[in-house]
Amino acid sequence: MRIPCPHCGERDVSEFRYGGDATKTRPKHGEGDLKAWHDYYFLFDNPKGPHTEYWQHVLGCRHWFKLSRNTATNEIGEAS
Amino acid sequence: MFKPYSALALAQHALSPERPWPRAWRAPEPKSSYDAIIIGGGGHGLATAYYLAKNHGMRNVAVLERAYIGSGNVGRNTTLIRSNYVIDGNTQFFEHSLKLWEGLSHELNFNCMVSHRGQIVLATSPVQLDTYARRGNIMRLNGIDAELLDRGQVMALLPYLDYSKDARWPIWGGILQGRAGSVRHDAVAWGYARAADTLGVDIIENCEVEGFIMDEGKAVGVETSRGRILGGKIGIAVAGHSSHVAKMAGLSLPIESHILQAFVTEPVKPMVHHVVSWGAELFYLSQSDKGGMVFGGHIDGFNTYTQRGQFPRIQTVAECAVSLLPFMSKLRLLRHWGGIMDMTPDGSPFICRTDIRNLYFNGGWCYQGFKATPASGWTFAHTIAHDEEHELNRCYALDRFEKGRELDDYGIGNWTYKQ
Numbered sequence: 001m002r003i004p005c006p007h008c009g010e011r012d013v014s015e016f017r018y019g020g021d022a023t024k025t026r027p028k029h030g031e032g033d034l035k036a037w038h039d040y041y042f043l044f045d046n047p048k049g050p051h052t053e054y055w056q057h058v059l060g061c062r063h064w065f066k067l068s069r070n071t072a073t074n075e076i077g078e079a080s
Numbered sequence: 081m082f083k084p085y086s087a088l089a090l091a092q093h094a095l096s097p098e099r100p101w102p103r104a105w106r107a108p109e110p111k112s113s114y115d116a117i118i119i120g121g122g123g124h125g126l127a128t129a130y131y132l133a134k135n136h137g138m139r140n141v142a143v144l145e146r147a148y149i150g151s152g153n154v155g156r157n158t159t160l161i162r163s164n165y166v167i168d169g170n171t172q173f174f175e176h177s178l179k180l181w182e183g184l185s186h187e188l189n190f191n192c193m194v195s196h197r198g199q200i201v202l203a204t205s206p207v208q209l210d211t212y213a214r215r216g217n218i219m220r221l222n223g224i225d226a227e228l229l230d231r232g233q234v235m236a237l238l239p240y241l242d243y244s245k246d247a248r249w250p251i252w253g254g255i256l257q258g259r260a261g262s263v264r265h266d267a268v269a270w271g272y273a274r275a276a277d278t279l280g281v282d283i284i285e286n287c288e289v290e291g292f293i294m295d296e297g298k299a300v301g302v303e304t305s306r307g308r309i310l311g312g313k314i315g316i317a318v319a320g321h322s323s324h325v326a327k328m329a330g331l332s333l334p335i336e337s338h339i340l341q342a343f344v345t346e347p348v349k350p351m352v353h354h355v356v357s358w359g360a361e362l363f364y365l366s367q368s369d370k371g372g373m374v375f376g377g378h379i380d381g382f383n384t385y386t387q388r389g390q391f392p393r394i395q396t397v398a399e400c401a402v403s404l405l406p407f408m409s410k411l412r413l414l415r416h417w418g419g420i421m422d423m424t425p426d427g428s429p430f431i432c433r434t435d436i437r438n439l440y441f442n443g444g445w446c447y448q449g450f451k452a453t454p455a456s457g458w459t460f461a462h463t464i465a466h467d468e469e470h471e472l473n474r475c476y477a478l479d480r481f482e483k484g485r486e487l488d489d490y491g492i493g494n495w496t497y498k499q
Contacts, residue, residue: 001390014392018382020336020498034482041494042334042425042481046323048385071337074386 004079007061019054021045022066048072055079084189104270105149105277110284110309114142116464117302117311119289119325120318121145123154123265123450124442126272126283127457128317128464130188133279135458136465141281142311143273144304146288150269153320156387156419157450158342158374160355160366162199162260163224166215167489169475170428171222174448176472177455178224178259184454190271192263193369199260199355200229200238202404204249208359212255219257227256238356240407248403249358260355262366268453292329292439299329299439313464315440317456319429320420321385322443329436334425334481335444338379339418341389343397345411347371356405362447363400372414375401379421379447389418421446426480427496428487431460431473440464441478 001013021044027036051071056064068077083089093101116132118125121143132138145151161181163174185192203209209228216226230253235243241251273283284306293301293308301310318325323333347370357364365375377397380390394416401408424430424444429452431442442460445452459473469477475487481494490496 012392013382013390038482039332043332044323044334044336045327045332046336046383048321048324048337051383053383071384072386074384074388 001074001076003055003067003076005057005060005063006065006079007063008057011057011060015057015059017056017058019056019064022052022054050077104274105283108282108284110142110144110287110304110306111282112308113301113310114282114312115140116313116315117141117309118143118315118317119302120152120316121149121273121283121285122152122317122319123268123272123453124319124445124456124460125315125317126269126276127453128315128442128460129281129283129457130272130276130279131458131461132465133276133281136461138465139280141276142309143276143281143283144287144289144302144309145283145285148285149273149283150266153419153449154269154453155266156342156417157265158364158366158376159262159265159450160199160260160364161194161263161451162257162355163451164199164201164215164219164226164255164257164260165489166218166491167428167487169487170489171218171224173455173459173472173476174452175222175224176458177452180454180458181263182259184263184268184271188271188275190267190274192267192271194261194263196259196261197354197366198256198258199357200234200254200256202234202241202249202254202356202358203252204358204360206252209253212253216255225258227258229254229256237354238352240351240405242404242406256354262355263450265450272457289325289328294329294436298437311438313438313440313467315442315460315464317442317460319422319443319445319449322422322441324385326441329434329439331434331436331441333430333441333443333478335422336383337385338382338421338423339384339387339389340376340379340421340447341393341397341416341418342374342376343394343416344368344372344374344414345408346414348373348411351407358400358404361396361400363397363404365401365405373401373408373411379423380418385420387418387420389416421449425494425496426486426488427490429456429476430478431456431463431476432469432478433463433467434478
């Protein structure tokens with residue numbers, strides 16, 4: 001699998017680290033009860049299909065960015 | 081009801097080859113309703129159905145399998161069994177599983193080829209050996225066999241490791257569990273399927289669940305590719321696809337689906353007589369009855385349902401193999417494949433009730449689904465039959481993260497596999 005880093009261009013997956021679902025909204029600090037934080041931290045939509053996720057180019061520019069990828073096919077979409 | 085397999089039956093079939101062996105289980109049409117429906121005809125689903133019938137007298141049970149029996153993770157794992165855990169809860173559960181493995185071939189009247197060849201976990205630093213001493217003490221306090229080995233003892237048992245002065249991973253010793261070993265995984269699926277079928281369970285293949293039927297907040301049935309089926313109780317046992325199925329019932333789970341790869345080399349003469357593993361990269365290796373070296377390591381590291389592994393992981397696992405066992409550099413890789421794991425925050429599974437009445441959940445097996453198969457079915461059947469967890473699976477609840485009751489056997493905190 002090759003991933004298009006917005007800064008460095010397309011590179012091998014081995015240079016990247018997966019950072020999880022990018023569509024979740026983190027509760028504001030000091031707000032939200034334990035349940036809201038639990039759901040944010042522990043529950044995952046984990047879809048079989050289109051997924052927007054964070055990746056970091058750890059062995060390159062170290063940028064964090066969002067990538068759309070289909071988890072049923074590993075087809076790579078837009079990175080931003 | 082099928083005739084039991086026996087030496088006499090084997091001789092009769094050998095003498096009259098024109099009479100084929102009968103089907104091992106029926107191929108029934110789904111009935112309109114059952115007392116219990118198990119979604120997922122893998123090892124865990126089949127074992128659950130078997131123990132529902134055997135231990136709890138529930139025989140009006142259906143197992144719904146999307147494809148055919150043996151097509152999922154029960155046939156994609158690397159067949160190891162062991163019970164060398166540390167945390168209370170895991171220790172007792174996996175030991176119960178190992179005890180069930182010990183008598184399984186007789187229990188099911190099916191040769192599961194259970195081989196207690198022993199597992200040796202290697203220590204490549206003195207600190208690692210210290211942690212194994214602690215692990216061994218915990219195991220022995222729980223009545224589980226464990227033996228700490230020094231370097232010389234490991235050399236005697238595993239002479240093919242790299243013991244040279246420049247070894248990348250110097251061998252300091254290891255820990256042996258003699259009762260650990262390997263089982264023929266397909267036989268486990270077939271054996272449980274046949275035994276459950278004999279007790280009256282309907283195993284319905286090519287039947288994909290497409291939705292749940294709810295009535296006043298209770299699960300009362302499923303819509304499937306073969307029509308609507310009602311069920312008094314419904315159990316989900318589809319690890320790998322748990323989120324996908326649970327979502328149809330409106331449940332969100334603390335699970336991400338990841339790919340774990342496994343590898344087999346060309347066959348060679350018997351030389352590895354144990355399961356050899358090394359915790360630092362979760363590397364493990366055993367030699368199959370056909371002679372191939374079966375081995376694996378970590379997950380690839382990102383969520384996917386594709387069952388196709390990435391090359392960087394192949395390279396890392398091969399590097400582990402060659403640096404610990406130099407002979408591996410001479411062998412060619414015959415096959416490699418991937419299976420989809422439910423990965424959980426603490427690396428431990430779920431066997432429990434859910435927020436929806438009459439809906440039960442079994443999943444989140446991470447790396448350890450196969451070895452758990454008998455105890456998973458045994459405790460899940462108890463949970464479904466009694467609408468209450470058994471003492472052995474009480475810790476495997478879905479709300480354990482809310483309550484601060486993680487079961488983190490690695491001892492390195494949440495989302496172990498992301499660290």
